[in-house]
Amino acid sequence: MLLQALTGAQRSGDGAQPIARVGNLGDLIVSGLHGRFYEQTLRGQLFTFGLTETVLHANNAIATNVDQNARPIIGLWNPPYAHANLVILSANIIVGAIGNSAVAPGGFMWVYAVNQSLISTGSTPLSLKPGSVTDMSLAKAFAVSTPLTGLVGSVAVLRPAAITPIVNCAGTAEATAIHRIQGSCCDAAEGSLIVPPGGVLAIMNQVSTVTISTGVSILWEEVPLP
Numbered sequence: 001m002l003l004q005a006l007t008g009a010q011r012s013g014d015g016a017q018p019i020a021r022v023g024n025l026g027d028l029i030v031s032g033l034h035g036r037f038y039e040q041t042l043r044g045q046l047f048t049f050g051l052t053e054t055v056l057h058a059n060n061a062i063a064t065n066v067d068q069n070a071r072p073i074i075g076l077w078n079p080p081y082a083h084a085n086l087v088i089l090s091a092n093i094i095v096g097a098i099g100n101s102a103v104a105p106g107g108f109m110w111v112y113a114v115n116q117s118l119i120s121t122g123s124t125p126l127s128l129k130p131g132s133v134t135d136m137s138l139a140k141a142f143a144v145s146t147p148l149t150g151l152v153g154s155v156a157v158l159r160p161a162a163i164t165p166i167v168n169c170a171g172t173a174e175a176t177a178i179h180r181i182q183g184s185c186c187d188a189a190e191g192s193l194i195v196p197p198g199g200v201l202a203i204m205n206q207v208s209t210v211t212i213s214t215g216v217s218i219l220w221e222e223v224p225l226p
């Protein structure tokens with residue numbers, strides 16, 4: 001079947017049935033009418049969760065805990081009775097130091113677990129649909145302070161997160177201390193990370209420290225299963 005198309009710009013009013021547009025090289029032209037996530041937001045499928053700047057806990061670190069006592073810096077649990085995949089779009093972390101000398105948090109890692117049905121903690125996410133009170137998520141969100149109570153087994157490292165705070169090292173203890181750490185980073189997963197029903201996905205740091213604070217947020221789309 002041949003695609004009927006018009007080369008170049010065209011104008012049409014409401015109710016018209018315009019044909020497809022192509023460029024001078026025969027390439028199909030598609031442009032966004034609204035913002036990138038407009039339709040998902042309007043349909044009540046876009047959710048977020050975040051936390052203002054909070055001091056890290058020792059159990060935010062992979063080196064300390066990866067069992068049910070682990071505390072994600074930011075993360076999600078998708079209950080097994082949910083009928084949707086959680087499609088991660090982005091995660092943001094703002095990092096700051098407490099005082100003039102702080103222990104570096106190490107790298108930030110995505111960790112995961114599957115087949116989890118007994119987790120009893122977590123917070124309710126926020127729907128981004130304007131004025132929404134009925135578009136609720138069954139997912140539970142975690143940020144810095146809340147452990148994965150009820151997790152069976154442990155979380156495993158998936159891959160490094162694209163979170164790299166700006167660090168200014170100085171002083172006599174450069175190997176262990178950092179000074180005036182500051183940074184805001186985003187891991188734009190863009191749908192490459194999916195949390196299926198029963199799954200856990202979270203970001204944790206590598207080195208235990210209680211001298212670093214973080215502000216965090218995560219954005220995802222809930223795509224119904226067929």
